Amino acid sequence: xxxxxxxxxxxxxxxxxxxxxxxxxxxxxxxxxxxxxxxxxxxxxxxxxxxxxxxxxxxxxxxxxxxxxxxxxxxxxxxxxxxxxxxxxxxxxxxxxxxxxxxxxxxxxxxxxxxxxxxxxxxxxxxxxxxxxxxxxxxxxxxxxxxxxxxxxxxxxxxxxxxxxxxxxxxxxxxxxxxxxxxxxxxxxxxxxxxxxxxxxxxxxxxxxxxxxxxxxxxxxxxxxxxxxxxxxxxxxxxxxxxxxxxxxxxxxxxxxxxxxxxxxxxxxxxxxxxxxxxxxxxxxxxxxxxxx
Amino acid sequence: xxxxxxxxxxxxxxxxxxxxxxxxxxxxxxxxxxxxxxxxxxxxxxxxxxxxxxxxxxxxxxxxxxxxxxxxxxxxxxxxxxxxxxxxxxxxxxxxxxxxxxxxxxxxxxxxxxxxxxxxxxxxxxxxxxxxxxxxxxxxxxxxxxxxxxxxxxxxxxxxxxxxxxxxxxxxxxxxxxxxxxxxxxxxxxxxxxxxxxxxxxxxxxxxxxxxxxxxxxxxx
Ligand SMILES: Nc1ncnc2c1ncn2[C@@H]1O[C@H](COP(=O)(O)OP(=O)(O)OP(=O)(O)O)[C@@H](O)[C@H]1O
Ligand SMILES: [Mg+2]
Numbered sequence: 001x002x003x004x005x006x007x008x009x010x011x012x013x014x015x016x017x018x019x020x021x022x023x024x025x026x027x028x029x030x031x032x033x034x035x036x037x038x039x040x041x042x043x044x045x046x047x048x049x050x051x052x053x054x055x056x057x058x059x060x061x062x063x064x065x066x067x068x069x070x071x072x073x074x075x076x077x078x079x080x081x082x083x084x085x086x087x088x089x090x091x092x093x094x095x096x097x098x099x100x101x102x103x104x105x106x107x108x109x110x111x112x113x114x115x116x117x118x119x120x121x122x123x124x125x126x127x128x129x130x131x132x133x134x135x136x137x138x139x140x141x142x143x144x145x146x147x148x149x150x151x152x153x154x155x156x157x158x159x160x161x162x163x164x165x166x167x168x169x170x171x172x173x174x175x176x177x178x179x180x181x182x183x184x185x186x187x188x189x190x191x192x193x194x195x196x197x198x199x200x201x202x203x204x205x206x207x208x209x210x211x212x213x214x215x216x217x218x219x220x221x222x223x224x225x226x227x228x229x230x231x232x233x234x235x236x237x238x239x240x241x242x243x244x245x246x247x248x249x250x251x252x253x254x255x256x257x258x259x260x261x262x263x264x265x266x267x268x269x270x271x272x273x274x275x276x277x278x279x280x281x282x283x284x285x286x287x288x289x290x291x292x293x
Numbered sequence: 294x295x296x297x298x299x300x301x302x303x304x305x306x307x308x309x310x311x312x313x314x315x316x317x318x319x320x321x322x323x324x325x326x327x328x329x330x331x332x333x334x335x336x337x338x339x340x341x342x343x344x345x346x347x348x349x350x351x352x353x354x355x356x357x358x359x360x361x362x363x364x365x366x367x368x369x370x371x372x373x374x375x376x377x378x379x380x381x382x383x384x385x386x387x388x389x390x391x392x393x394x395x396x397x398x399x400x401x402x403x404x405x406x407x408x409x410x411x412x413x414x415x416x417x418x419x420x421x422x423x424x425x426x427x428x429x430x431x432x433x434x435x436x437x438x439x440x441x442x443x444x445x446x447x448x449x450x451x452x453x454x455x456x457x458x459x460x461x462x463x464x465x466x467x468x469x470x471x472x473x474x475x476x477x478x479x480x481x482x483x484x485x486x487x488x489x490x491x492x493x494x495x496x497x498x499x500x501x502x503x504x505x506x507x508x509x510x511x512x513x514x
Pocket of ligand 1: 012016040121225226259263264281
């Protein structure tokens with residue numbers, strides 16, 4: 001079965017798509033069969049990062065049954081072993097994806113016959129995006145070393161917790177509580193802990209169960225666009241803090257250094273890790289790729 | 294309950310040290326823990342409310358005051374073992390001890406060496422006068438820090454080896470090259486660590502240095 005890595009992290013422009021394309025390319029080059037799926041519906045750009053024209057088949061072909069399964073929606077790229085499932089012809093924003101379509105995609109992703117599947121998620125924290133992130137327990141969070149981005153990551157983790165809880169409730173684990181979790185019970189200001197508090201008030205015995213579900217997550221995180229004038233202990237500090245204060249397991253995969261040529265490579269439609277294989281940033285990406293394979 | 298309660302951790306876990314840590318190691322770990330939960334700390338400033346932070350800092354202080362007192366520490370250790378929170382077979386302890394020695398060896402030695410060197414210097418009258426001259430003003434520039442560091446005979450590499458702040462940043466700080474400085478929240482922490490090595494008041498150094506930065510861009514006030 002494929003190892004699935006959703007790549008997310010709340011904030012836009014932190015480098016999720018760049019890192020997805022780079023890790024996919026590196027791991028494919030090591031002989032593994034890899035597919036990267038562009039789930040930034042409505043704003044897809046993964047094909048551009050791979051230096052390709054927008055493919056004619058993709059997620060849309062799967063949803064409208066032009067192709068019979070999700071695997072057939074994957075197109076090959078200039079890199080042997082690396083495949084792309086594009087969403088460049090999906091004109092619907094991810095937030096508006098039909099529920100049935102979402103479920104269909106998620107079920108199909110879990111069955112893909114590849115060694116590694118990377119999901120490039122868009123910015124924000126809409127429910128559909130969160131559900132894609134929850135396809136696997138080993139999501140990778142991308143953030144940059146700015147305080148605001150770190151703040152965003154904490155918010156992202158809490159939102160994931162809250163979403164997971166809702167999924168569990170949907171699965172009738174908290175049958176008696178369903179009614180308290182109707183959409184209108186969740187007001188905008190409701191925090192994840194409020195939700196959990198409500199759940200526990202009704203059934204304190206479930207606390208252990210909840211915790212054990214949350215402890216199954218093995219989040220990984222990467223600090224992208226790192227500059228060497230920053231505090232090099234940040235990654236480990238963040239790891240310590242998360243492991244201490246959240247219920248899940250967190251692993252710091254490493255920094256990816258800032259390099260202005262990354263943008264140049266994207267503009268000239270070439271894959272950075274191929275064009276500049278010996279830079280610090282490329283070495284950083286290789287280390288990370290090695291850690292997750 | 295989306296976040297763990299800090300009081301589920303024992304004092305050693307709070308300070309991230311093995312149970313047989315030395316006095317010096319406890320002191321060091323205490324300082325590290327304080328800076329990790331400081332209100333200016335990049336990874337935690339946005340995670341906690343003020344009350345939560347205060348509670349955590351109080352736990353850290355309790356951990357420290359218990360562990361540096363031999364009697365209190367012995368009683369605490371006994372409680373941990375008796376209540377089954379830790380197992381204490383000898384072999385486990387020795388193993389942890391060795392690995393902790395290895396990992397922290399070099400910076401500790403650097404620090405010790407530096408501390409004994411500075412002790413002598415601080416007793417010299419010329420150094421005391423220089424300190425007064427440089428640090429009695431409200432403004433403080435990188436040149437002042439550099440002058441004082443040199444007078445103490447500390448090499449920039451020594452600062453690097455203890456603080457792990459990159460040389461390019463240390464140079465930018467000392468040479469007032471403000472455009473090359475990291476974001477404020479990092480800079481604050483860097484200045485504090487630098488100040489501690491020179492045995493200066495960290496907050497004063499931060500305030501003085503930031504005033505100098507402000508004056509250099511009158512436009513953005
Ligand atoms: N390590 C880096 N060094 C320099 N620039 C980078 C780095 N990583 C990403 N970038 C730049 O950031 C831009 C945004 O990256 P990318 O499109 O991967 O972000 P994203 O997180 O996928 O954004 P969105 O949330 O909008 O999908 C890229 O065009 C690239 O120029
Ligand atoms: Mg993207």
